[in-house]
Structures are given as structure tokens and as C-alpha cells.
Amino acid sequence: MVPEREVIRRLVVLGGALSLLLVGLVGPAAAEPETPVSYPPGSTVTRADRLGFDTCTAPSLAALRAWRGTSPYTAVNIYFGGDNRGCRQPELTKAWVRDANASGWRILPTYFGHQPYCMFGTKEHRYGASTATSRGTADATDAVARAEALGLLPGSALYADVEHYDRGDAACRTAVRRYVSAWTKKLHAAGYLAGVYVHQNSGLRDLSDSYDSATYARPDAVWMARWDGSPSLTGWPTAPNAQWSAFQRAKQYEGDHHETWGGVTINIDSDVIRAPVASVAWRHSVTGSAALRARTGPSTTTSVVRTYEPGASLRVVCQATGQRVGTTTVWDRLATGAWVSDYFVSTPSSTGFSPGLPRCVYPGQVTTGSLNARTGPGVSYPTTGRPLSRGALASVMCQKSGSRVGTTSVWNKLRDGRWVSDYYVSNRSDTTWSAPVPRCR
Template sequence: MVLVAAAALAVGAPDAARAAPRPSDPEATTRVGYGGHEFTVPASWEVVDLDEHPDACVRFDRHAVYLGTPGNRPDCPAGARGRTEALLVEPSTAAGSTVTENRTAGTYRVVADGVAVTAAYADDRARIQSILGGAGLPVAAAQTEPTAGAPGAAPLPADATSYRGRGFDACTAPDQSAMDAWWSTSGYRAVGVYIGGINRACSQSKLTAEWVRTQYTRGWRFIPLYVGRQPASGSGSCVGGCAVITSPVSQGIAAADDAVRQAAALGFGKGSVIYNDLENYTPGGALTTRVLGYLDAYTERLHTLGYRSGAYGNVGSLVTDLVANRSSTTLPDVLHFARWNRQATTADPAIPATLWSEHQRIHQYQGDTAETHGGVKINVDRNQLDVD
């Protein structure tokens, strides 16, 4: 990812500006101007001009300010996960102002006075509130995002999350020309999309209900992935830290409610599978208890809301715990397991043949690899699906 050094940014917007940090500040800060607003952020945060660097990946797992419209072909790692405080500030022509907050996903969305801001946070919600408020944005008037029962987009047909064959997932949804090129030349027919969650690292500027419906019409099927709270801060690919499970039942229910809200907004209706992404961890003791309690609550709540539960995890962690505790926990309806052995099969020695045996498996058999099809390169994870 191309990043702009904090001391040398030349922002493309006409009124963009920054002031040097004052040495006397308890914590050195930088003022970043964009669209008539001035954001005061820690001087250690990277500032990225997306107009100058359209291939930059907008990520919320590192402290950064991204200015401008995300490019069509960002260079994002397939396996990025995690959450910290970060901002994406885009130009907007929308009339009026709106500000919403998703406490489950740690995100403010603000549209006001010519800008649209996505502000992510993990533990330091107060800092994000201060940054937005200091820029004259009406953060104090934030409304809570609608609940899981709120109307969404017109639902896709029931087979939207069913497929048998090859699929890929990428950190951010590819643009339309990339999807068309890969349809014509790659052999893939299913795509994993990260629909939400507090540890979803990459922004999703292309992922809309219209995008999802267009791909479905062209023949694509989907793996909707929700990156909720993780077993531990250093879980799997959460290099910069993850928001973790602390109250398994309440957080599992909240994750299910938010996952359904995000899925419905994209057109995934009742009966769809929504996969809770749980990165690798060391199973055992209290950690196993927290993970299974969280996933059990997530699954039960999804069933209540009319959706099917999927779970993504490594064969050495989540799969081990699910198999060992299968008689005392509510198993997810579909298992998406990771073993990077480059074998495109859904059979695995760690999974008894009697479990998830009725077309209820996805195998992620290779991870974070760059592929080029039709002249378009994307960093992907490779999957073999057997899901009805």
C-alpha cells in the first residue's frame, strides 16, 4: 500500500491543508483540512491522498486518515482483519446532513457540508467523537443504525448463498470490470464478500445492494462474511489488534443482529447463510468457552431471525473446538474451514464424515495469493464450495 508521509502531504482538494504539530502539545497532533473541515488527529497517524494514490487500500486496522474517493483497483491483502481508530473522508454532493453510529461495528457515518466520513473505532470511541466534533460535524446528533428487523433491499432468490464449485474472497469487493473479467476467464463462480463486523479491516466502497444484484444476475453466488469480535487481540491476521470477545452471549447476539441488518441491506434475505469469521487461536480452557458461547449465541439468534449460520475458522482452532464439543453446543449450519493445503476438496481428516455432510462445507485451501485473470490482478483466498 502506498502511504503519504505525515510531513509531506499535498492533498488534492482545493482547500486541503495541514498544520505542523506544536512541540508543546501533550500528544503531538496534525490538522488535516478537506472539504471545508479540519480534522485534528495524532501526528503519528498516516495521511493518504487517494487522488494521488488510487491503488491505496483503505484499511481500518491501522491509524490513518484517507482523503478522497477510493480507487477502483485498491491493492488490498486478502487476509486483513482488525480494528483501530481511522477515518475515510470523501467528497459528497448529498443534500442535508445525516449521522449514524453502529456501536456493534464501531463505526460512525457522517454526511454533511460536502463530505462523507466513515470513522472507525475500537477502544477509543471518545477520540473519534472528539475528531469529528472538532471538525464541526454533528456527531452529538448521531442516530443508532436501524435494527435487524428494519426493511432491507429487495431480497435475492434463495440460491444466492448456495453453490458447488470454486470461489474466491477478497478483502474489498472488486469493481464491476474486474468481476466481469474474472467471470470470463477465471473459472470462479462464487465470491466471498465482507459485509460487516467490528474487525472488518477494508472499506467497501463498491459493496452495495446494486453491486450484489448485478453479480447475481451475471451468475455469481456469494459467501457473505461477517468479521465480528475475535477470540484474542492477536488472533490470526489481526496484526494490529482486534476487538475481542468479552461477553460471549450478549456480543454473539449483537453480532447476529448486526450481521442480519447488513445482509438484508445488501439483498441477502431469510434463508441465506451468514458466516461469522473467527480467526486462528489456541484452543482450550476459558478461551474455548468464550468462543463457543459467542458462536452458539450468534447461531441461535440467526435462526430466530430466519437466517442460516455459517462459521469460518481454522482446522486447528475453531474446527477442533466445534468437533470436540459437538454434543454440547449448537453447531453452525455450514462450516467454512481453513486448511491451506492447496487441495480443492471439502473432505478433511479433522472433520468427521457425519458432520456438515449434507452440502454444508466450504474449504479455504489457499490464502492471500495474487491472481490475474483477464488482465486484472486481485489478492484472494481460494475456496472450494459444497453448499446447498
């Protein structure tokens, strides 16, 4: 397969006329199917690898506390918006999200918006092929506003609920693809990842069939409903393992049943999650005896943007490696986008990364059929591990100059320590650094 960014010009027949398309000459890789995410400075992507449950009404914090130490689940969904959301949400507030996250729950945000007109069921609000794009854009716009109101930071994955529908209707299949594509592009423009909840025999099958299509933007993650009792994230009958292959899958493997843990009974569906979820700020405070300087990067050589007095409250988004200060090389990124040394912050560890706090990562989808990862930032370094498939989320932690590939000398260090050329990762630039990714030290 020839990578998209290596194609300078394409001749495409559209209605019998030849159209000339310029692909990837400058700027971001904005073309479908891999659209870039415009991450703002105070953002990160958080991923989960655990069992979870979903239920119609968000449980109380007391119920979550009862389940936290007794059940096998450590992730919970929230139906945070959408015209077709059926359940009232008396518990679901910004404080609930903050406290649930602080107690160790990962949160899977689910938006129950308009549905395809051929959906099985009685939901009132629906879209057709001619309205799907505008509806997907409108639902994503509303989802971002509701996510922000709940404290779900940019970098969070927001999942559109697409219920089971009749695949025998070709126009309806087109409508679903248009809706999901519009949902994805609007979320990416706002700094969020796009997920979708789908049935294995309708939505998943159609999105899998259009996985490489240049007509539709590809969602970052899929959450499949298949009530077969198996929590496997591979071997799915309607999507090959190479699709959504890098922390991009969740599965609802058991539906509509009651479970009791810690004396609390909840009606749930059971899920296994290996995918991006919500990012939520963590509350910590300044521990030093002097004012703490917040900087533009994870180093004391970068500019000071403000100071925090001893005891001041901080909203920590994620942690990354930077210049050593005291006993640690860990720096904390704040919701403002600024950086502070973790040595002066009340996180659990003063020597390394703290359990629970996410690493700072800014993923982009891989744009080539098979991308080799290397031990260092250059093609002279040996390859290591399995290549990344097209559409995989490359979990970029930092960037560094290396050997030139295509139009750029930028290389990305991944969460697992491997390196890939930025030329094959969809983000803000094909030629230079991509904000807000920090430089590797």
C-alpha cells in the same frame, strides 16, 4: 443412539441438583444443538457447488465481468460487516449484490465481528467467556441488519469469521463455542442460516468436539482454512466426514496470492464451496397481456393476494413445482412470499426450471443419528440412497401427509426427490406443517 425427540423426560445433574427437562413434547425442536430456522415467506436457501475466491475489498463489477468467463471461479465472498473488518468497501452496495448475482456469481457473505480474546493477531475488538453470548447475539443482530440493507434475503447463509486462536486456553475455547452458539440462534430466529469461517486447528476442532453437545447450538455450515493446495471437502483431519455432511462445507485451500484473468489482477484466497450461500432476488417482468395473479400457493386454486400488470417488475426469489399452467409446472416465489406461474414471467425457460434461479428449499438439521430416506412419504416405502447424518441439512422442498412417525404425519420431500419424516427434521413444528414450506403436489 436414541433420537432427541423420542426422549420424553431427562434427568440432568446440574450442580448436584436434579432438573427435569421436557424435550420436544410440543412445538418446534428448539433445543440445542439443532435449533430451527424461522423462514419468512419470501425466502429460500441457495447453495453453491463450485470454486470461489475471497478478497479483502469487494472487486468492481467490471473486474467480476472480466473474471466470469476466463477464471475457474464463479463464487466470491463479501466482507459485509463487523467491528474488525479492516478493508473499505467502496463497491459493496445493494446494486452491486444484485448485479453480481444476476451475472452468475454466487456470493459468500462474511462478517468480521469480535474475536476471541486469545486470538493470534492484533484485532482490537474481542470477547471473553463471560461476554461471548451477548457479543455473538449482538454481532448476529448487526449482521442481519447489514444483510437486509444489501438485499441478502432470509435463507442466506451468513458466515462469522473466527480467526485462529490459542486452544491451550480452556476458557477461550468455551468463549468461542458460546459466541458461535449465540450467533447461530440469533440468525435462525431472524430466518438466516449460520455459517462460520474457522481455522482447521482451532475453531473447527472445537466446534467438531461440541457437535453433539446439548449446550451449544450447532452452526449450519463450516468454512475451513487449510492452505494445503487440496480442494477436497472430505478427509479433513480435525472434523470427521459425517459432520456437516450435506452441502455444508467450504474450504480455503490456498491463501494470499495474485491471479490474473481477463487482464485483471486481484489478490485472493482460493476456495472450494459446497455449502449454502447468499440468496438474492432476481429481476424479471410479467410477459402476459393480462394482469398476473399472485397467489398464496403454487396453484390456481389458492387465494389471490394481488395482481401485477403486464410489464410489471417482479422480484423472483426461487422456483418450485406446482399446478401446470400453459407449458410449465414451474411456479415462481416472489420476495413478498406470493406465488406466480412462471408461464407469464420473463425467465429464460417457459417449460421448466431456469438455469441460475435457485429451487425453493427450506432446510432443517437432522436430529437423529442416522435418518433413512425413502422413495415415498411413509415407512412402507423402501429406503434409498445413503442415510442422512445428525446435523445434516435436510433440503426440504415441500411437505405431504404420510404414515405417522412420532408426533406427526408430515413428510418432507427433499431436493433430490427422496422423502424423510418431518419428525426428525428441526423446523417450526413437530406436529404439523411448517410455514413457509409449500404442499407437495
